[in-house]
Structure formats: structure tokens, C-alpha cells
Amino acid sequence: MTRSTHDKGACALRVGRLFRRETGLSCMVAFDRTLLAGPMERAIDARRTVESIVAARPEAVLLSPGLLKRCGDLFAFRGAPAVVVRIDYPMVGDFTLGGAEQHRLIATPAEAQALGADAVVMCLISGYDDPRLEADNVEAVARTARQCEALGLPLIVEAVVWGARESVELDAGRIARVSRIAAELGADLIKTQFTGCREQMRALVESVPVPVLVLGGAAMNDAAALERFTREALEGGARGVIFGRNAWQREAVTLGIEQLIDIVHGPGP
Numbered sequence: 255m256t257r258s259t260h261d262k263g264a265c266a267l268r269v270g271r272l273f274r275r276e277t278g279l280s281c282m283v284a285f286d287r288t289l290l291a292g293p294m295e296r297a298i299d300a301r302r303t304v305e306s307i308v309a310a311r312p313e314a315v316l317l318s319p320g321l322l323k324r325c326g327d328l329f330a331f332r333g334a335p336a337v338v339v340r341i342d343y344p345m346v347g348d349f350t351l352g353g354a355e356q357h358r359l360i361a362t363p364a365e366a367q368a369l370g371a372d373a374v375v376m377c378l379i380s381g382y383d384d385p386r387l388e389a390d391n392v393e394a395v396a397r398t399a400r401q402c403e404a405l406g407l408p409l410i411v412e413a414v415v416w417g418a419r420e421s422v423e424l425d426a427g428r429i430a431r432v433s434r435i436a437a438e439l440g441a442d443l444i445k446t447q448f449t450g451c452r453e454q455m456r457a458l459v460e461s462v463p464v465p466v467l468v469l470g471g472a473a474m475n476d477a478a479a480l481e482r483f484t485r486e487a488l489e490g491g492a493r494g495v496i497f498g499r500n501a502w503q504r505e506a507v508t509l510g511i512e513q514l515i516d517i518v519h520g521p522g523p
């Protein structure tokens with residue numbers, strides 16, 4: 255078997271493990287915001303938050319490299335969620351450095367895999383104030399995709415319209431554009447924004463040749479609104495969700511995530 259055949263198979267195998275067999279969908283929890291924001295409400299004791307997330311058994315949990323080092327043992331049992339590691343540091347929006355946008359890699363795919371990663375995440379951001387940053391970001395995604403291919407490690411690209419040049423209003427066309435670019439650069443999965451419109455999600459999904467997951471954004475604090483948002487995205491063809499604050503900032507973290515899992519997959523037997 256040639257190396258490339260083997261690696262393509264390894265990546266497909268690992269991508270498949272991120273989805274529930276019965277539904278073909280995935281409910282992931284992103285607990286990586288504190289990498290950029292520092293301590294946050296309901297995430298002061300990071301290990302406790304990870305414990306509460308893992309107890310709900312989502313398909314995967316997204317963590318920073320440092321938190322995986324401190325909390326990896328919480329995933330060391332059969333049937334535990336997969337571990338996805340963020341390997342970049344996007345300084346945009348609230349996270350600019352002294353007001354200036356930047357983007358940096360913080361680990362290689364091989365380093366993340368050595369920590370126990372089943373997949374890695376990095377951003378492709380459309381809308382930096384300085385367009386050269388977008389070019390650098392494109393190059394970093396492409397280089398990382400080639401490294402992931404050599405390891406058979408899935409690359410999830412968070413393809414988003416975020417930077418200083420973008421308006422706050424979500425633009426479905428621009429989101430679809432950056433998602434397609436991410437897939438063409440070599441992403442195995444896309445994590446992107448959802449405008450709330452099923453038809454716009456359908457158009458995006460049809461134009462992107464890899465599975466699409468939607469991110470959650472700021473906590474809605476409204477279970478019905480969150481359910482509606484999730485259902486519309488899935489009806490639009492999204493293969494799942496990867497929610498952060500709308501998962502771990504809920505009042506009862508484990509129960510809230512269990513409810514989210516039921517929305518995605520339907521109630522258990």
C-alpha cells in the first residue's frame with residue numbers, strides 16, 4: 255500500500271469517528287475560548303468545566319494544547335469524546351493585540367497529535383484589516399493541510415468572516431466563499447458561522463465538498479432559540495454543531511449539553 259493511499263484512509267477513518275454512526279451527525283463542544291479570553295464565567299476552574307463537558311459525552315471536545323496537557327486523563331476511558339486541539343491563535347475582534355489584528359500558529363499537527371489530538375482546528379479569517387494577513391493565513395492553512403495529510407490527521411478549518419474590514423451583520427455569500435476556499439486548501443471539515451437561515455446553509459453545504467459544522471457564538475441564554483438555531487442549521491444540511499459558550503456556559507453544564515446532544519441526534523433509546 256502506498257503511503258498516500260494509507261494516509262487518505264487514516265484521515266477518513268478519523269473523520270468518521272467524529273460522527274455518530276446512527277445519525278451521521280456530530281455534536282462537539284468547543285472549550286477553547288479561554289485560550290484567547292483568559293478566565294471566563296463558568297470556566298474559572300478549567301478542569302472542572304472539562305469534567306462537566308466530558309460527562310455529557312459529546313462526540314468531541316475542542317481544547318487548547320495546554321488544557322489537553324492538564325486534562326487529557328479525563329478522556330482516558332473507552333467511549334470518551336474525541337479530542338480536537340486548536341493549533342492557532344487568531345487575534346481578531348475582541349482578541350486583537352493592542353488593536354492590531356494578527357494570526358499565529360501555536361502548535362504543529364504533529365505536536366498536537368503527540369498530545370493526544372484526534373483532529374486539529376485552525377482559523378481561515380476573511381476580513382483582516384491588512385489583506386496581507388489574509389494571504390499569510392491562507393498559506394498557513396495550506397501548509398498545515400499538507401502536514402495533516404502526511405499524518406492522516408483531520409484538519410478542521412474554522413472558516414469565518416470576522417476581521418476589522420467586515421461588518422457585524424453576517425453575510426452568507428462571504429461565509430460560503432471563505433468556507434469553499436478552506437475546503438480547496440485542504441480542510442477535511444469546515445466549522446463556520448450560521449446566519450440562521452436554512453436556505454443559506456443549504457447553499458453553502460452544496461458548494462463545499464466536505465462536512466460542515468456550525469459554531470455557536472455568544473451564549474443565547476434562551477433554550478428555545480438555541481434549539482431553533484440548531485435545527486435550522488441541521489435542516490440546511492450542516493452535519494453537526496461545535497458550540498462553545500452555548501454549551502459550557504449554560505447553568506447546568508452537563509444537562510445542557512445532554513439536551514443539545516438530543517436535539518442533534520434525537521432522544522436516545
Ligand SMILES: O=C(CO)COP(=O)(O)O
Pocket residue numbers: 284286287316469470471472496497498499500
Ligand atoms: O468558535 C468557537 C471557538 O472555537 C466556539 O465558541 P463559541 O461558540 O463560544 O463562540
